[in-house]
Amino acid sequence: MKRPDDPVTIARDLLRCRSVTPAEGGALGFIENLLQPAGFKATRVTFTEAGTAPVENLYARIGTSAPHLVLAGHTDVVPAGDEARWSHPPFAAEIVDGVLYGRGAVDMKGGIACALAAALAHVAARNGQPHGSISFLVTGDEEGVAVNGTTKLLQWAAEGGERFDHCILGEPSSAAAVGDTIKIGRRGSLNGHLVVTGRQGHVAYPQLADNPIRSLTALMTALMATPLDSGSAHFEPSNLEFTSVDVGNPTVNLIPGEARARFNIRFNDCHNQASLKQLIEARVAAAQGNMTARWRIDWEPSNADVFRTAPGPFLDLVVGAIKEVTGRTPKLSTTGGTSDARFIKSYCPVLELGLVGRTMHQTDECTKISDLEVLASVYRRILDRYFA
């Protein structure tokens, strides 16, 4: 029989849970049953909000003293899509030629399995008495709208008096080999709608109308023409990308009264949300020239600010552990989309270290078995050093 702290066994059990957001699918119950016998105090918390599905989350802690290291992650997964297109069923956790297949294999049940295995082994080696505190902060709402997940779980924990010193989030940070890349920050994300209002009219009498599409395209061209910045020490250049242009006009002989374009900006630490809005609005105003159409930008609220975890002993410890186990020196990256680290960073320094992300959200999502073993060893080394 496999030991309870074998990452492959844990990963397979987790993959067999159909925890497609927002379903719990048995995944959190499985983790609870794994951690409790080892001495963790586990609490399941359900959060709700009008207009969204209620979502279950899990917080489990062992130890009462500092330092307090949090291992964070999510057990929810994106849908499998057409299951017939998978070479191996998405919730069967089949292993073929040293590769484990299943939805969530890398994003991120595999990562959670490695963290669980490492923590169980570490705690067992300390006879159930860690030299500090280890917590698991696991949400079932990361792949969805992410309103009933980590953000509320952190708030709930803080209100209960929990204080965290550092966090490792097990998202699939690695590019080609485990530990080759860790995320030390993330870009911010901001959505807006550029809305141009003209004057409706007959297409045969354009002199009597003011076609907002002419102005909109000119303003869009201006916004796309000049880069927002040229990048910073730790970040790629910020980027504005139009994602939709909408007029909604079904009539062939009508000049519409309004046209809108939706855009998203991924921004680096040259900006904050307020300065970025100012910059964009100033550029549109400058591009307006003597156009007669009126414009405005409707900004959507954003909870995705740019952040970077400052260098220091914690980063050094994680980098050192990766080097010892894998021989690799990780690249310190801030690329990619947003993650729950954007919420965690307000409570404690957070680094993202996980499996190779290549197949995440794809048909035939998979991880090498050897990658699970290496990542579990890296996590174990981090725990051993952190609580030395």
Ligand SMILES: [Zn+2]
């Ligand atoms: Zn993920």
